[in-house]
Amino acid sequence: MDSFEIQKNSEFGRYLIATRDLQPGEYLFEDTPFAIGPKARTSCCCLECYCPVLGTASGSRCEKCSWPLCADCSKLTKLTAHKRECEVFQAAKCKFYNLPDPNVSCIQLDCITPLRVLLEREADMDRWNIEVYPMEDHRDKRFETDAWDADQQNIVGYLLGPCKLKDRGITEEIIQKVIGILEVNTFEAKTIKGYSIRCLYTKLAISSHSCIPNTTHAIHPSDNYKMHVRATTVIPKGSQLYSCYTYTLNGTMDRQQHLMEGKYFQCHCERCSDPTELRTHFSSMKCRDCLYGDVDSSNPLDAEAIWKCNKCPMEIPAESIRESLKALQNEIECTNSVEFLEFSLEEYEGILHPNHYIMISMKSALIDSYGHMKSYLLAELPDILLHRKIELCEELLSILDIFEKGMSRARALMMYELHAPIVLYARSQYDIGHLTKLEYLEQLEKARRILNESREILEWEDENVCTAKAFSLKSLKYLDSLIVNVKNCEEL
Ligand SMILES: [Zn+2]
Ligand SMILES: [Zn+2]
Ligand SMILES: [Zn+2]
Ligand SMILES: [Zn+2]
Numbered sequence: 001m002d003s004f005e006i007q008k009n010s011e012f013g014r015y016l017i018a019t020r021d022l023q024p025g026e027y028l029f030e031d032t033p034f035a036i037g038p039k040a041r042t043s044c045c046c047l048e049c050y051c052p053v054l055g056t057a058s059g060s061r062c063e064k065c066s067w068p069l070c071a072d073c074s075k076l077t078k079l080t081a082h083k084r085e086c087e088v089f090q091a092a093k094c095k096f097y098n099l100p101d102p103n104v105s106c107i108q109l110d111c112i113t114p115l116r117v118l119l120e121r122e123a124d125m126d127r128w129n130i131e132v133y134p135m136e137d138h139r140d141k142r143f144e145t146d147a148w149d150a151d152q153q154n155i156v157g158y159l160l161g162p163c164k165l166k167d168r169g170i171t172e173e174i175i176q177k178v179i180g181i182l183e184v185n186t187f188e189a190k191t192i193k194g195y196s197i198r199c200l201y202t203k204l205a206i207s208s209h210s211c212i213p214n215t216t217h218a219i220h221p222s223d224n225y226k227m228h229v230r231a232t233t234v235i236p237k238g239s240q241l242y243s244c245y246t247y248t249l250n251g252t253m254d255r256q257q258h259l260m261e262g263k264y265f266q267c268h269c270e271r272c273s274d275p276t277e278l279r280t281h282f283s284s285m286k287c288r289d290c291l292y293g294d295v296d297s298s299n300p301l302d303a304e305a306i307w308k309c310n311k312c313p314m315e316i317p318a319e320s321i322r323e324s325l326k327a328l329q330n331e332i333e334c335t336n337s338v339e340f341l342e343f344s345l346e347e348y349e350g351i352l353h354p355n356h357y358i359m360i361s362m363k364s365a366l367i368d369s370y371g372h373m374k375s376y377l378l379a380e381l382p383d384i385l386l387h388r389k390i391e392l393c394e395e396l397l398s399i400l401d402i403f404e405k406g407m408s409r410a411r412a413l414m415m416y417e418l419h420a421p422i423v424l425y426a427r428s429q430y431d432i433g434h435l436t437k438l439e440y441l442e443q444l445e446k447a448r449r450i451l452n453e454s455r456e457i458l459e460w461e462d463e464n465v466c467t468a469k470a471f472s473l474k475s476l477k478y479l480d481s482l483i484v485n486v487k488n489c490e491e492l
Contacts, residue, residue: 003028004241006206013136015208015240022235025407025456028215031227033199034132035120036081037113039188040198044099044106046070047082050195055099055106065089067096068109084119085112092164111155113186113198114178115163118170121178131202137180138264151179184263187227189219192464199225209263210242211255211271212278216408217243220462228460232406242269248403248410249364251283251357252300253322268301271403275300278402282360284353285321289314294353297321324351328358338369338376360399363392367417378420386425393418412457416468419451423479441486448479 003026004016022028038045044055046069053059053068062069065086073079079086088094096108121128142148156175159165165175185205186198204217204227217229235241246258252272259267271278275296283300285307287293293311297318307316328351332344341362352359370389371378381389397414404410426443429435435443455472463469 012208012240014134014206016206018235018237018239018241020237022231024231024233026231028229028231028241029203031201031203031217031229033201033225033227034127035113035116036189036197036199036225037116038109038198039196040110040113040183041105041107042109042196044068044102044109045195046073047085047109047112048073048076048079049081049193050191050197051193052195054102055104056102057098059098061096062086065094065096068106081116085115088115088119088163088165092162094162107154110151111158111163113182113200114155114175115159115165117178117182117200118159118165118175121174122168127202132181132200135181135202135205136184137177138184139176139180141264142176142180142183147183148176151176155179187217187219189221189225190465192221194465199227201227204229204243207241207243209245209259209265209267210269211244211246211248211252211267212269212403212405213242213244213248213408214239214406215241215243216404216460218409218460218462222462222464230407230460232404232408244404249357249360249399252277252297253283253303253325254357256301256303266301272300280399280402281353281355282357282399282403284356285316285324286349286351286353287312287314288351291350295321325358328352332358332362336365336369338366338373341366341369355395355399360396364396367392367396367414371417371421378424381421381424383425383428386421386428389421390418390425393421407457409457409461412454413468415450415454416458416472419447419454419475419479422447422450423482437486441483444479444483444486448476448483451476451479 003020003022004018006014007017008014038050044053044059045051046053047062047067048069049072051070053070055068059068060071060074061067062082063074067086067089069082099106121132156172159175160170160172182198182200186200187204189197189199191197199219207215214231214233214235215229216232217227220226220228245263246255250258256267256272259265275298277283281294284294284296287295287309290309290312293309293314295307295309295314295316297305298308299305304318307318307321308314328348345359345362348359367389370376370381370385376385393414397411397418400408400411400414422443426435426440430437430440451472455476458466458469458472461469
């Protein structure tokens with residue numbers, strides 16, 4: 001830990017400071033989760049591998065305790081994740097109640113992750129005292145919410161009463177603290193099979209939040225969900241290390257709301273304080289009066305502040321902006337078809353800035369379609385759509401260059417998406433004589449640079465969950481041999 005240290009003040013609580021200049025990609029620390037388990041308000045799932053299991057009477061169950069366990073996991077002779085709670089449920093004769101309807105969320109499972117934290121606390125009291133107990137739980141703020149009462153009944157009451165944790169010296173206060181710590185600090189992770197779970201990491205939670213983070217983390221489900229944290233950009237000595245607790249590709253209004261509701265704080269980062277979101281215009285609407293100005297919030301840190309045009313006297317109340325955005329979002333949520341997305345992008349041009357987060361989310365959906373969806377597979381795409389995919393990836397990349405600067409996974413995945421259409425488009429253009437051999441080679445070298453940068457970043461990912469990692473290595477070898485072949489062959 002020579003590269004950073006923990007400091008403390010009243011504004012940020014605990015935070016991390018670089019003790020020397022850090023370089024992009026520099027390894028900072030690893031973190032092993034204190035506990036992992038199902039997310040809150042999840043649908044019914046296996047308590048060992050988290051695959052979906054029917055919550056109704058016909059669903060597969062653990063023979064010992066009757067709680068959900070998939071058929072495969074039921075055959076295992078040694079359980080890991082479910083082991084300790086299974087013993088608690090057996091001893092207390094706590095049965096799982098079958099759900100009347102398979103589609104409702106399974107609130108009974110809300111107690112599982114807190115229970116696992118409590119059982120791990122018994123097993124490793126030192127780590128609990130040093131790393132978990134000091135974590136933020138925002139008790140005062142949570143106390144005023146409806147969720148507090150629901151948790152009090154579903155989790156605190158259930159664990160102390162039917163599960164008999166009272167006999168083990170657990171108190172209501174400890175359980176509410178655990179629930180708060182989980183709510184404020186857990187990170188979402190995916191199992192090797194792609195199911196979402198939550199993990200409680202103790203070290204990463206110390207780094208402060210920013211909507212323009214300077215660190216990145218890779219979670220390795222195949223190595224007990226170990227997390228590896230690295231710098232993404234140059235971090236000068238004395239600067240804070242930041243990770244992002246929300247989605248960088250949401251607009252300021254949504255990010256602020258998500259952080260306030262889930263993490264109980266208002267973000268004042270450089271991006272949140274700037275109405276143009278660092279000149280990206282990620283939340284800017286087009287002015288319907290003068291038709292060329294941008295309409296932005298006069299104070300993005302105040303959800304009720306008036307929105308103003310930067311070219312004419314037009315003003316719009318925040319409430320109307322929220323309503324129009326909601327209507328637009330509802331419109332695009334109904335379908336993901338390529339034709340509809342392209343049509344909507346054109347249609348919204350007069351309402352939203354081309355970089356508006358709604359436009360960017362549609363562009364991102366198109367990137368996921370072109371090259372991946374049936375009848376739009378990469379090899380089938382005509383030049384015009386290959387070109388379109390290149391254009392969309394470059395637009396997204398220019399946004400990510402600002403919000404997730406440097407060696408971030410988001411940039412790596414976008415660069416991975418970008419390299420293949422560049423190769424295919426260049427080849428096709430060369431074949432019909434629109435590119436000279438030299439220009440063709442230049443395009444191939446460009447694709448190689450992009451792919452190589454992507455590969456360097458993806459190197460840190462768990463290949464069991466990041467398919468792009470394995471493919472990027474293969475594609476790089478292919479591209480190298482293609483470049484040699486083109487260099488060696490005669491000009492057409
Ligand atoms: Zn299972
Ligand atoms: Zn069991
Ligand atoms: Zn922010
Ligand atoms: Zn205007």
